Amino acid sequence: MVEIIRKLRRPPILTSSAIPCLRHLPTINITEGCALGCSYCYIQGYSHYPGPERVILFENTAEVVRDELRRKRKRPRRVYFSPSSDAFQYLPEVQEVTFQTMSVLLEAGIEVAFLTKGFVADRFLQLFKGAPQLVFAQIGITSLDPGVWRTFEPRTGPPSQRVESIRSLRGIGIETTARLDPLIPDLTDTEANMNPLLAALREAGVTRASASFLFLRQCFADRLSAQLDGFMLAGSVLAWRYQDFVDGCGGGRMTSLEDRALRFERLSTLCGQHGIRLNACRCKNPELGGSGCLIAGPAPVPADPTAPQSLFECR
Numbered sequence: 001m002v003e004i005i006r007k008l009r010r011p012p013i014l015t016s017s018a019i020p021c022l023r024h025l026p027t028i029n030i031t032e033g034c035a036l037g038c039s040y041c042y043i044q045g046y047s048h049y050p051g052p053e054r055v056i057l058f059e060n061t062a063e064v065v066r067d068e069l070r071r072k073r074k075r076p077r078r079v080y081f082s083p084s085s086d087a088f089q090y091l092p093e094v095q096e097v098t099f100q101t102m103s104v105l106l107e108a109g110i111e112v113a114f115l116t117k118g119f120v121a122d123r124f125l126q127l128f129k130g131a132p133q134l135v136f137a138q139i140g141i142t143s144l145d146p147g148v149w150r151t152f153e154p155r156t157g158p159p160s161q162r163v164e165s166i167r168s169l170r171g172i173g174i175e176t177t178a179r180l181d182p183l184i185p186d187l188t189d190t191e192a193n194m195n196p197l198l199a200a201l202r203e204a205g206v207t208r209a210s211a212s213f214l215f216l217r218q219c220f221a222d223r224l225s226a227q228l229d230g231f232m233l234a235g236s237v238l239a240w241r242y243q244d245f246v247d248g249c250g251g252g253r254m255t256s257l258e259d260r261a262l263r264f265e266r267l268s269t270l271c272g273q274h275g276i277r278l279n280a281c282r283c284k285n286p287e288l289g290g291s292g293c294l295i296a297g298p299a300p301v302p303a304d305p306t307a308p309q310s311l312f313e314c315r
Contacts, residue, residue, distance in 0.1 A: 002035045002053050004093055009058035011068055014076060017083040019249060021283055021295055027080045028065070030098050032056040034085040036118060038153040039227055040182055042252075043084050045219035057093055062100035069108055078111035078136075080296045088118030090155065095121060106131050113296040115140060115179060117156040120165045125172060132173035136297025138210070139166050140179040142188045144197050151227050163200050170205040177294060178206045180267075181281065182214040185255050187231050189213070189263055191270065198274040210293030211267060212281035213260055215252030216240060246283045257287055264288065 014026035033050040034043065043049055050056050069075055081087040087098045102112050106127065113136040120137075128135045143149065144159045157165070169176040178201050183189045201209065216224065216237065228237055240253040254260070264280050271278040281293040 002055055002091065004091065005050070005054060005056045006059045007056050008060045009064055011064050013061065013064045014068055014072075014079065017080075019083055019283060021293070022080055022083055025078050025080055025296060026076045027083045028061065028087075028101065029082040029085050030058060030061060030087050030094055030101065031082075031085045031089070032058075035089045035091050035094070036086050036153065036155045038117070038156065039220060039224050040152060040214060041220070042215075042217060045217045046084065055089070055091065055094070057091075057097060059093075059097055061097050062104050065101055066104045069104070069110075075108065076110060078113055078296065079105055081112065081114040086116050086118045086156075087114055088116040088120055088124075090119050095119070099123060099127065103127060106134055109134070111136065111297070114138070115295060116165075117141070117153060117162065119157050119161070120169065125168055128169070128174055129172045135169075135174045137166075137169050137174055137176040138179045138295060138297075139169075139176065140181060141197065141201075142180050142183055143193050144200060145193065148188060148193075151230065159197075163204050166201065166206060167204040175297065176206070178209040178276075179293070179295075180209055180211040181293075183211060183263075183267075184214050184228070184231075184233065185236070185259070185263060187228075187233055189267060194267065194270050195274075198271060198276060202274045202276055206276055208277050208279070208294070209271060210279045210281055210295070211264070212284045212293070213255060213263065215243075215254045215284065217250075217252050221253070246286045249283050254284075257285075260285060261288060 013028060016023045016025065017027045032048055033055045034041065035055050037052055081098070088095065105112050111134045115138040117140040139162050141159055141162045149159055166176050166178065187193070225238055240255055242251055243254050243257070244251040268278045279293050280288050
């Protein structure tokens with residue numbers, strides 16, 4: 001059972017993330033730690049990670065955001081949820097603070113972007129329905145296989161539920177993309193795994209997806225390797241070498257750049273066969289180029305035509 005530790009947050013709260021593609025807009029974490037407990041999650045290595053069965057909930061987030069917006073001379077155009085946790089964890093207390101905070105932003109006319117593998121409840125759909133042009137959603141999913149789901153991310157929304165979330169979000173006019181991350185080489189990037197997933201995503205209305213491959217950090221490498229051993233993959237994973245990401249993202253042990261390039265090419269072809277355009281995460285694959293993963297939604301058209309066009313893209 002996950003323990004919820006309630007905490008009051010001090011301003012400022014609308015601050016940018018250390019992740020390169022999120023440095024140009026404010027981000028909000030509703031919690032420290034995450035109840036979803038994905039075995040591959042990089043936050044397990046953070047110094048302030050509270051542990052696998054504890055979540056620190058910033059219960060006054062909405063109030064602090066409202067006060068901060070009141071005092072700001074220049075309001076942000078868009079806010080991203082949540083770079084180091086999931087805003088849609090299954091815990092009702094977390095969902096309530098997320099709902100309150102997003103309500104404050106949307107009422108102020110500020111765009112909301114999020115990535116989730118969690119549970120987008122009906123009341124969020126009702127909230128978003130009032131201003132779908134202000135919401136940008138990305139749903140994380142890598143497989144429809146129940147065995148993969150239960151092994152690596154058992155507290156997330158079931159794959160079928162996440163596909164349905166995409167359908168529901170797109171049904172009310174919200175721009176929604178899929179995030180195929182982290183893909184596990186020879187397990188979730190295979191044609192046998194990807195073809196039914198891509199078919200389901202396309203049927204739900206997805207036309208764009210981003211992707212990245214699994215990386216290992218020591219804080220979770222041993223546990224993840226043991227899980228992968230059940231899929232006959234642990235030996236190759238343990239042989240991966242450390243590789244740097246984009247500055248500010250650190251690094252991790254990954255399959256080689258050459259191998260990833262081939263896998264991305266094959267995956268892009270598969271996506272194209274289903275009418276889905278694929279983008280690689282540039283933070284973890286800087287050498288591959290591309291337009292980025294659009295983690296926080298598409299770049300808005302600037303009022304100044306000479307302004308940068310890639311404000312919200314990985315770069």
